[in-house]
Amino acid sequence: MRWANGWKIQYIFVRFMIPYFLFMLFTLLAGALFYRQTYDVVKKEVTHSNLQMLDQVKETVDSRFNEINRISLQLQSDPAVQSFQQVKEPFRDTTAYKVYRTQKSLYSYNAANGFILNYYLIFKNSDLALSPDSTYELPSFYRYMFSEPSKDYTTWRNDLLGHFRNREIMSSGSTVYQGKTTDLLTYVQSLGYPGHIQGALMILVDNQRLQSLLRGIDISDGGWVSIVDEKGRLVTSLSSGGMVTRQSLPPGAKSGVIEASAATGGMMMTYTTSSYNGWSYVVAQPPHVVLSKVLAIKHTTVTILLAFLIFGLILAYLFATRSGRPIVNITSALTSRLNGGELKRPKDMYGYIQHSLARLIDNNDELQQEIERQAPLLRESFFGRLLQGEYLMAEHVKSLLKHQNADIQGSGCAVGIVQFHRGGHRFQEEELRELDIERVLIQDMLGRTLKGCPFTYPVAEDKIAVLFVNGQGDPGAFRKTVERELQQLTLEISRHGLQAGFAMGGYRTSLLEVPESFEEARQALTRVQEAGPSQSVWFEDLAHDHRGFYFPAESENRLMNYIKAGETEEVRKLLASLYRENFEERHLPLAMQQLFVLDLVGCLVKVQDQLMVKEQADMRQLLQQLGTANHPKQAFDNATERFAEISDGIDQRKKSRNVQLIRDTVDYIHHQYGQADLSLDAAADHLNISKGYLSQFFKEQTGVNFSEYVENLRMDKAKQLLSETRLPIRDIAQQVGYHASSTFCRAFKRGSGISATAYRDIAHKKPASPLHRQDA
Incomplete structure (x- = not known):
């Protein structure tokens, strides 16, 4: 059984988990798509920001070097400079003046860059270096003013004047300038033309000022940034080693991003190329530096998705368990009830439940049909007991009528007897079969003709008793209606x-009072044969012979039943009607009155014997009163009081x-309210009484139904546990007799108007008063 239940729970769990899992999968896919879109957008923005920064550096550098080129062009076209290029002996005779005049002309080109x-203007023929504020012979200039540590003078001079240079960076890096090591860029523009070099314009650019433009770019964690000229030569950089050349960039590309790879040394490269001079500005950064925002978003998104996945799986498990357990319980209950207690593993629980419900509905329909088929039998049984006077209280009669959906609405009634088949009764098989057929036909005609x-x-x-109900209020009109219906019935019977x-x-x-009417109908039945075929005889039309007393067996049975039930009031009413009938309406002789009282005393003796009354009445005193000519009524009164005493005693014992x-x-109930199987059936079995009697008795004594009382008790206990403990709702539901917490929560909210959780919050926030604690 445990294995079967475990399999059911797993099966239902998986079945309920699938929709939740699909929903979470869809949500995760949507989150991944959103993350990918966000990643691409942020990455594009970050790389675009780097490109914008490089473009700003590029534009600034282009602007400054544009000024440098303009100065270079002006100096090249200056007449004094062009004239001085042919001077070979600068300090001979009048040529010394040319040196002075050429130097003075340079004041016009002071740059604000x-x-x-x-x-400096380096002249090849005169070996002079001129600046606006100084004049040096070329060896002295290289020795005292400007020199490169890696080259001697001859090498430097040949390199400078041996090749025609057009707006080139001849050298960069550490240079000795004015006796100090300075980070410079040497911008060179040769004078003359290729093949006939007359000198060179050498402009010294502060590399620190250029690099300050690049320091706004984040090159942490091994990153670097560099400027490369159009020939792939390094102009400047902010890191050592690992510089890329122009060939490392995509050919023909003006700007872009190169993703990190082995070829880039694991660096993400952003580059742009100047359209002015063809220089390339390249920044190489580790991916986590470039995409720090993107990675932060990635980390946040992944954390949220993982948290959602874990939390979703937990919720899915809880929801699937919560949703599946009632299905398992229902299936187990249906399996145990419908399969005779044998647990079988259904392949499809929903299909099994649907099939089981269909079976239950079919069984219920069959039961209802069977009840409807038996309704006429129950009605006949009820009417038979009513004719015999077995019902003692009008409330019981009304309850039974309501149960049979045959509520009688009227101010009065009368009993009639239909007698058919006037022949003698030999009780032969053929005759009995004919009587059965005639009885069925007449009952059918009664149902169709007498609608009331x-x-x-x-x-x-050969006799059928019929109850006629007066729905008009007037007894005279009622008799006319009954006579008209009997005439119609007579015609209908004669047709057959x-x-x-x-x-x-x-x-x-x-x-x-139906038994009295039935007894009168039986007395009138003796005159039906004398009246002729198809005639009706009314008891009130008969000439009454009052030579005998009135105490029929039905009245005696009713009297004894009333006494046994402890209905003292009904006992007195019945005895009063017998007194009125025998002592007032019938003028009986004394002997007949004595016989009546004697018969009543005999009934008293029967009652005392059947009920085993300990203090029995003195029958000799009653018999002596009967022997006295003037005291038969006194004996009746004494017998009445004795009947009342016995009835009162029964009533007290019953109470x-x-x-x-x-x-x-x-x-x-108070001991078993915590058991989920507590029911009216279980209580009736425990008390050894019938279920119907217990239900009616409990309602009469407490004013509420059994189930309502149990639910109220369980709610009171649950409120006490909610107020005084911190137990989970599930545990409280089990302690007060509920299988499922959902059923308990619905019952609690139905009875209290608020949920159990809200009640607990209110109870814990507001301490109970002494009166409330006493009530609890």
């Missing part, structure tokens, strides 16, 4: 070749038993 430290007649009862093989006579009892205003029974019932 912050990149330029100074500039809900009850019939076969009192014998049958004959029937009708005997009608007296009119009564209460259903408890005492009721008190004990209700005490036992309530004690049982």
Whole structure:
């Protein structure tokens, strides 16, 4: 059984988990797509920001070098400079003046460019270096003013004047300038033309000022930034080693991003190329530096997705378990009930539940049909007991009528007897079969013709008792209506070749008086044969012979039943009606009165014997009163009082038993309210009484139904646990007798108007008063 239940739970769990899992998968895919879109957008923005920064550096550098080139062009085209290029002996005779005049002309080209430290005109023929504020012979210039540590003078001079240079960076890096090591860029523009070099313009650019433009770029964690000229030569950089050349960039590309790879040394490269001079500005950064924002978003997104996945799986597990357990319980209950307690593993639980419900509905329909088929039998049984006077209280009669959906609405009623088949009764098989056929036909005709007649009862093989109800209020009009209906019934019976006579009892205003009307109908039945075929005889039309007293067996049975039930009031009413009938309406001789009282005393003796009354009445005193000519009524009164005393004693004993029974019932409920299988059936079995009697008895004693009382008790206990403990709702539901917490929560909210959680919050926030604690 445990294995079967475990398999069911796993099966249902998986089935319920699938929708939640698909939903989470869809959500995760949507989150991944959103993350990818966000990643691409942020990455594009970051790389675009780097490109913008490089473009700003490029534009600034282009602007400064454009100024440098303009100065270079002006100096090249200056007449004094062009004239001095042919001087070979600068300090001979009048040529010394040319040196002075050429130097003075350089004052016109003082640059406000912050990149330029100074500039010099190097003349090849005269071996002079001129600046606006100084004149040096070329060896002295290289020795005292400007020199490169890696070259001697001859090498430097040949390199400078041996090749035609057009706006080139001849050298960069550490240079000795004015006796100090300075980071410079040497911008060179040769004078003359290729093949006939007359000198060179050398402009010294402050490399620190140029690099300050590049320091705004983040090159942490091994990154670097560099400027490369159009020939792939390094102009400047902010890191050592690992510089890329122009060939490392995509050919023909003006700007872009190169993703990190082995070829780039694991660096993400951003580059742009100047359209002015063809220089390339390249920045290489580790991916985590470039994409720090993107990686932060990635980390946040992945964390959220993982948290959502874990939390979603937990919720899915809880929801699947919560949703699946009732299905398993329902399936187990259906399996155990419908399969005789044998647990079988259904392949499809929903299909099994649907099939089981269909079976239950079909069984219920069959049960209802069977109840409907038995309804006429129950109605006949009820009417038969009513004719015999077995019902003692009008409330019981009304309850039974309501149960049979045959509520009788009227101010009075009368009992009639239909007698058919006038022949003698030989009780032969053929004759009995004919009687059965005739009885079925007449009952069918009664149902169709007498529409106000809900009850019939076969009192014998050839007699059917019928209850007529007065729905008009006037007894006279009621008799006319009954006579008209009997005439219609007579015609209907005659069409089938049958004959029937009708005997009608007296009119009564209460259903408890139906036995008297039935007895009168039986007395009138003796005159039906004398009246002729198809005639009706009314008891009230008969000439009454009062030579005998009135105390029929039905009245005696009713009297004894009333006493046994402890209905003292009904006992007195019945005895009063017998007194009125025998001592007032019938003028009986003394002997007949004595016989009546004697018969009543005999009934008293029967009652005392059957009920085993300890203090029995002195029969000799009653018999002596009967022997006295003037005291038969006194003997009747004494017998009446004795009947009342016995009835009162029975009533007291019944009340005492009721008190004990209700005490036992309530004690049982208070001990078993925590059991989920507590029901009216279980209580009735425990108390050894019928379910129907316990239900009616409990309602009479407490004013509420059994189930309502149990639910109220469970709610009171649950409120106490909610107020005084911190137990989970599930545990409280189990302690007060509920299988599932959902059923308990619905019952609690239905009874209290708020949820159990809200009640607990209120109870814990507001301490209970002493009166409330005492009530609890």
